[in-house]
Amino acid sequence: MEKNNFRVMLAGNPNVGKSTLFNLLTRKNQHTGNWTGKTVDFSTGLFTYNGRSYSLTDLPGAYSLLSFSPEEAVTRDHLLSESSDCVIIVLDATAVERNLRFALEVLSVNQNAVICLNMTDECEKNGIFIDSEKMSAALGVSVVKTSAAGKKGIALLLKEVEAVCEGNKKPESAELSLIDLSTADSRSSAVSLLTQISKRIIKDCVTIKSDRRNESQQRLDKLLTSKSFGIPAMMLLTALLFWITLVGANYPSEWLSALFSLIKSGLNELMSLLKAPEFLRGLLIDGVYTTLSWVVSVMLPPMAIFFPLFALIEESGYLPRIAFNADSAFAKCGVNGKQCLTMMMGIGCNACGVEGCRIIHGRKERLIAILTNTFMPCNGRFPILIALIAVFFSGGAEPKSTLLSVLILMGITTLCVAMTLLVSKLLSRMIGGDSSSGFILELPPYRKPRIIKTIVNSLRDKALKVLGRAMLVAAPAGAVIWLTANISINGSAVLDHCVGFLEPFGKAIGVDGVILIAFILGFPANETVIPAMLMAYTQSGTLTDYSGYGQLSELFSANGWTALTAVCVMIITVFHFPCSTTCLTIRKETRSLKWTLAAFLLPTALGILLCAVINCLYTIFA
Amino acid sequence: MKLRFPLWTLPLGKSGIISSVNSESATAERIRNLGLTEGAGVRAVFFAPFGDPRAYEVNRSVVALRRKQASEIIVETEEEDGEKQFQGHAGGES
Numbered sequence: 001m002e003k004n005n006f007r008v009m010l011a012g013n014p015n016v017g018k019s020t021l022f023n024l025l026t027r028k029n030q031h032t033g034n035w036t037g038k039t040v041d042f043s044t045g046l047f048t049y050n051g052r053s054y055s056l057t058d059l060p061g062a063y064s065l066l067s068f069s070p071e072e073a074v075t076r077d078h079l080l081s082e083s084s085d086c087v088i089i090v091l092d093a094t095a096v097e098r099n100l101r102f103a104l105e106v107l108s109v110n111q112n113a114v115i116c117l118n119m120t121d122e123c124e125k126n127g128i129f130i131d132s133e134k135m136s137a138a139l140g141v142s143v144v145k146t147s148a149a150g151k152k153g154i155a156l157l158l159k160e161v162e163a164v165c166e167g168n169k170k171p172e173s174a175e176l177s178l179i180d181l182s183t184a185d186s187r188s189s190a191v192s193l194l195t196q197i198s199k200r201i202i203k204d205c206v207t208i209k210s211d212r213r214n215e216s217q218q219r220l221d222k223l224l225t226s227k228s229f230g231i232p233a234m235m236l237l238t239a240l241l242f243w244i245t246l247v248g249a250n251y252p253s254e255w256l257s258a259l260f261s262l263i264k265s266g267l268n269e270l271m272s273l274l275k276a277p278e279f280l281r282g283l284l285i286d287g288v289y290t291t292l293s294w295v296v297s298v299m300l301p302p303m304a305i306f307f308p309l310f311a312l313i314e315e316s317g318y319l320p321r322i323a324f325n326a327d328s329a330f331a332k333c334g335v336n337g338k339q340c341l342t343m344m345m346g347i348g349c350n351a352c353g354v355e356g357c358r359i360i361h362g363r364k365e366r367l368i369a370i371l372t373n374t375f376m377p378c379n380g381r382f383p384i385l386i387a388l389i390a391v392f393f394s395g396g397a398e399p400k401s402t403l404l405s406v407l408i409l410m411g412i413t414t415l416c417v418a419m420t421l422l423v424s425k426l427l428s429r430m431i432g433g434d435s436s437s438g439f440i441l442e443l444p445p446y447r448k449p450r451i452i453k454t455i456v457n458s459l460r461d462k463a464l465k466v467l468g469r470a471m472l473v474a475a476p477a478g479a480v481i482w483l484t485a486n487i488s489i490n491g492s493a494v495l496d497h498c499v500g501f502l503e504p505f506g507k508a509i510g511v512d513g514v515i516l517i518a519f520i521l522g523f524p525a526n527e528t529v530i531p532a533m534l535m536a537y538t539q540s541g542t543l544t545d546y547s548g549y550g551q552l553s554e555l556f557s558a559n560g561w562t563a564l565t566a567v568c569v570m571i572i573t574v575f576h577f578p579c580s581t582t583c584l585t586i587r588k589e590t591r592s593l594k595w596t597l598a599a600f601l602l603p604t605a606l607g608i609l610l611c612a613v614i615n616c617l618y619t620i621f622a
Numbered sequence: 623m624k625l626r627f628p629l630w631t632l633p634l635g636k637s638g639i640i641s642s643v644n645s646e647s648a649t650a651e652r653i654r655n656l657g658l659t660e661g662a663g664v665r666a667v668f669f670a671p672f673g674d675p676r677a678y679e680v681n682r683s684v685v686a687l688r689r690k691q692a693s694e695i696i697v698e699t700e701e702e703d704g705e706k707q708f709q710g711h712a713g714g715e716s
Contacts, residue, residue, distance in 0.1 A: 063655030097681045098657040126682065195659070211663060213682050221668050221677070221684070230671040324686050328672040331688065337675070361652070438645075439675050439688040440652050 006054045006165040011079060011106055012090035013099050014061025015444050017118045021090060021148040022058040025158075033314040042074060049158045054165070057084075063098075065105045066191070079110060085165040087113040088157070093123035093130060093145070094445065096206055100198050107139060107176045108190070114160045115143040121150060122447075127209030135205040140176070142169065149450060213445065220446055224318070230325050235410070237318075241309055242409045246402055249301040249386060256300065260293035279486075287482025287535075288475045294531035295474045302383040304459055307348065311458040315449035319344055320441060327439050333421050334428030336360050337439050339369040343420060346376035350578055351585040353378075358589075362437030368427045370586055371599050374578040375420045375606075377412075380526035384573045385412060387530060391553045392566040416574055419606065473525040481521065481535045495536060509611040510568035510618075512560065519572060524580050529573070564618055568611045575607030625699050629664065629678065630692035637665035638697035645694040653695065656685045664697060 010018045019032040026045030044057045062072035065079065079087065089106050091099035096117075103115055117132060136143040142160040146153035163169040175197065212218075224233055267289060271281040313319065319341060327337025338360050346353030353373040360366040377385060389408050394401030484495040495517070503513035518532035534552075537559050556566075577600045578586065587596040632638055640662050643650045657680045658664065667679045675688045687695075 064651070066651070095657070095681060095683045098655075098683070128682075211679075211682060212665075213679060213684070218667065225668050225670055225677070227671045320686075324675060324677065325671055327675050327686070327688065328670060331674070361648075436690070438649055438691045439686060440649070440656065440691055441686045442656055443677060443684040443686055445683075 006052060006085040007057070007083070008054050008086045008088060008161060008165070009057045009059055009078065009084045010088050010090060011059050011075060011102075012061060012118075013063055013092060013095075013102050015442070016061065016090050016092035016099065017148045018058055018061065018090045021088075021116070021118070021146075021154075022056060024148055024151060024154060026056055033311075033319070042078065049162060052162070052165075054161075062102070064102060065109065079106060084110075085112065086161050088116050088161060089113050090116045090118050093117045093120045094126060094128065096123075096128065096130060097198070097202055100201060101194060103139070104176065104194050104198055107141065108194070111141060111176065112164050113141050114157065114164055115139065115141055116157055117143055117145045118148055120145040121147045121152065122445075126214055129207040131205045131207075135201060138201045138204065217445055221321070221443070224321050225325055234322055234325060237313070238413065239406050239410060241306065241313075242406045243402065244309060245302055245306045246386060246390070246405050246409070248305040249383075250390070252301040252304075253297055256297035257293070260297055264289060264293070282486060283479055283482055288478040291474045291478025291481070291528065291531040291535060294534060295527050298387055298530055299380070299383040299527050302386045303379050306382065307379060308455040308458045310347070311454050312449045312451065314344075315447065315454055317444045317446045320443050323441060324443060329421060330424070331436075331439070333425035334365075334436070335368050335424045336362060336365040336437060338441060339365070339372075339420075339424070342369050342373060343376045343417070346373045346378060347382070348379055350374045350376070350378045350582040354582060354585045354589055360437070362434055364428070364431050364433040365437055367431065367590065367595065368424050370589055371427060371595065371602055372420045372423050374582060374599070374603050375416050375423070375575065377416065377574050378526070378579075378582075380579065381529075381573050384526070384530055385409065385570055387552065388566050388570055388573075391556065392561075392563055412570060412574065419575070423602070423606065474528045474531065477521055477524065477528045477532065478535065481532055485536065499536065509608055510564055510615040511572065511611070512565075514559070515565075515569055515572070519576055522579070523577070526573075526579055564615070567614060571610050571614070572607045575603045575610060577601075577604045626696055627698075628693045629666075629687070629695040629697050630676070630689055632664075632666045632678075632697060634666050634669065636699070637663055638699040640664055640695060641698045642696045643694065644696065645691060649691065649694075653685075653687075653691065657681050657683060658685060658695065 010022055012018050017032075022028065022043070022045065023032065025047045027047070028043075028045045042057050042059050044055055047054050047056060057078070059075040059078055060072070062075040064072065065076045087106060087110055089103045091103055093099075107113060115135070117130060117135075120130070123130070130145070132143040132145050142163075144153055144157045144160055146157055148154070160169070223229055264285065267285055268281070271285065322344070323337045323340040326340045330337045330339055339357075341359065342353045342356045344353075345356040350373050353376065354370050357366050357369040357373065360369055386405075386409070389405045393408055394405040481495070484498065485493050487494050489497065498517055499513035501513070502516045506512040506514075506516045514533055514536040517536060518529045521532045522529040534555065537555055577583075583596060583600060586599045587593065590596060590599075626641060629638070629640070640658060640660055642660060643653050643658065645653060658678070662680050665679045667677050667684060669676045670686075675686045676692060677684050677686045678692070
C-alpha cells in the first residue's frame with residue numbers, strides 16, 4: 001500500500017445519506033434515492049485532502065453487523081476483513097436511536113472511526129437536539145455534525161478523518177473494546193450490553209421533544225395511502241409523468257434529427273473530397289453514423305425527460321409508499337411487495353432492477369422478482385413504445401392525441417404489471433422452497449427533492465450512459481446491419497436471407513422477419529432495435545433521412561405495417577429476452593445457468609403467446 | 623392492570639409498548655433492527671388501502687408490517703377504556 005494513499009470506508013444504516021456523502025467527497029455521481037436498499041454493492045472513489053490522497057469505499061447500508069442478509073453481509077465482511085485507516089460511520093440524526101446501535105457495533109470491531117451525524121438540520125427542525133461533544137466523550141471517537149445534502153460540516157469531517165488516518169487520534173472507549181461479536185456464545189451478552197450502552201448515551205446526549213413525526217409528514221402519508229385516494233394518486237402521478245414525457249419529447253427529437261442530417265450531408269461531402277471508396281463511405285455513414293444518429297434522436301429526448309422526473313419522485317420518498325399500497329396484491333400472488341421497488345428500478349434499467357432484488361430476503365420471492373424483472377420496460381425500450389405510439393396512434397401534438405398516447409402507455413404499463421403479478425403467482429406455485437419472508441419495510445420521511453441537482457445529475461448520467469452505449473453498441477451494430485444488407489450471397493443480401501428465413505415465423509405472430517432480426521440484433525442493447533428496423537427496411541444505402549415521426553410512419557406503412565403490427569411490436573418490445581447486460585447480471589445474482597436460461601425464455605415465450613392470442617382475437621373479431 | 627395483545631390489533635392512532643417479538647429468529651432480527659425492540663413505544667399510524675400491510679411509528683420512523691409479522695409482536699397498554707377498544711374488530715379492517 002502506498003504511504004500517501006489512505007483507505008476510508010463509509011458505513012451506516014440504509015438510507016442515511018452515505019452515497020450523497022460519497023458523491024460529495026469523490027465528485028462522482030453514484031445514483032442516490034430516498035429508500036432503503038438503493039445501494040446494494042459497494043463502490044470506490046478517490047479524493048484528496050491536504051495533499052494526501054484517499055480512497056473512499058461506499059458500503060451498502062446495513063442495520064446490524066450480526067445480520068445475515070446478502071447486502072448486509074457485504075458490509076460486515078468489509079468492516080471485519082479489510083484493513084482500512086478510518087471508517088466514517090454515517091448516522092441519520094433523525095433516527096439516532098436505531099442508528100447509534102449500529103455505530104456501537106462497528107466501534108466494537110473497529111475504533112479507527114469518525115461518527116458523521118448526518119441530516120442534522122432536518123433533525124433540529126423536528127425538535128431533536130444532539131450534544132455531539134458529550135456523545136464524542138461517551139463513544140471515545142469524534143462526532144461531527146453534517147448535512148451532506150446541504151454540504152455542511154464536511155470540512156470538519158475531513159479534518160477528523162485525516163487525524164484518525166495519521167494516527168493522531170487514539171480511540172478511548174475501553175467499554176466498547178470488551179464487546180465481542182465474533183463468536184455465537186458471546187453474542188447474546190454483547191447484544192444486551194450494546195443495548196444498555198446505547199440507551200444510556202441517548203439519555204445523556206439527546207434531547208427529543210416528541211416521539212411523533214411532524215404533522216405534515218403524517219398528513220401526507222394518510223392521504224397517499226388512503227382507501228379513496230391512495231391508488232388514484234398513484235395512477236394520476238404515472239399519467240402525469242407519461243404526459244410530460246410525451247409532450248416534451250416531440251420537438252427535441254425533430255431538432256436533433258434535423259441537426260444530424262445536416263452533419264450527415266457534411267460528412268458525405270467530406271468523404272467525396274477525400275475520394276473515399278464507396279464501400280467505406282456506405283459502411284461509415286449509412287451504417288455506423290446513421291444508426292448512431294437514430295439512436296440519439298429517437299431515444300434520447302424521452303429518456304432525458306422521463307428519467308429526471310422519475311429521479312425526483314424517487315428522491316421524494318414516495319416509491320416505498322407505492323410498495324406499501326401494492327403489497328396486498330403481491331401477497332395474494334405469493335410474492336413480496338418489495339418486488340414493486342425492484343420493478344420500478346427495472347424501469348430505469350433491468351440489470352439494476354435484478355441487482356436490486358437483493359432487498360428481498362426470501363430466496364424464492366427474490367428469484368421470482370429476478371425472473372420477472374424484464375417485464376418492466378427499461379429505458380432502452382421505453383422510447384420504442386413512445387415512438388410507436390406517436391407514429392401509429394396519435395400523430396399530432398394536440399391535447400386530444402397526447403391524452404390518447406398517455407392512456408395507451410398507461411394500458412401497456414398495466415399489462416406489464418398484470419403479467420408480472422400473474423407470472424409471479426404461477427412461479428410461486430411451481431417453485432418449491434421457503435415460505436414468505438413477510439413484508440417489513442421502512443417508510444422513509446418525505447424529503448423535498450433537490451430539484452436542480454437531481455435533474456442535472458440524472459440528465460448527465462443518463463445522457464452520458466446513453467451516448468456511451470450508443471457509441472459502444474450501436475456503432476458496430478450499424479456496421480453489421482449495413483454489411484449484411486450489402487454483402488450478397490447467391491445474388492441476394494445476407495440480410496435478405498435472414499429476413500426471409502424468419503419471415504414465416506414473424507408473420508405467424510403478426511410481425512415480420514425484419515422486426516425479429518431487429519430484436520435479435522438488439523440483444524446487446526435494445527436502443528438499437530428501431531434503427532436496425534429502419535436500416536433493414538431502407539437497406540443498401542437508399543435510405544431516406546429520418547426526420548420526425550411523420551416519416552417513420554410512411555416508412556413503416558410502406559413495409560406493410562398496420563396498427564395490429566404496431567401492437568404486436570410493442571408487446572414484443574416489453575416481452576422478449578433480456579439484453580445481454582441483464583442476462584449477465586441474472587447469471588451473477590442467481591449463480592445458476594438454469595435460472596438465467598429461464599429468465600431468457602420466460603418473457604420470450606410470453607411475448608410470442610400474447611402476440612398469437614392478439615392475432616387470433618383480431619381475425620375472429622375484425 | 624396492563625393489557626397485552628398483538629400489535630396488529632392496535633387501533634389506528636393508538637400506541638403501546640412492545641413487550642415481545644415472537645417471530646422466528648431471522649425475521650425477529652429484521653424487525654428489531656428497524657427499532658421495534660422490546661420496550662420501544664409504538665403507534666399505529668396508517669393502513670394500506672386494502673387494510674394490509676399497516677404502518678407503525680417507532681422513534682419517529684415508520685415501519686410497514688404485514689398482518690403475519692404484526693401479529694407476532696406483542697404490545698402492552700394501560701387498561702383505561704381498553705376493554706372496549708381491543709376486541710377484535712379494531713382498525714376498521716375489511
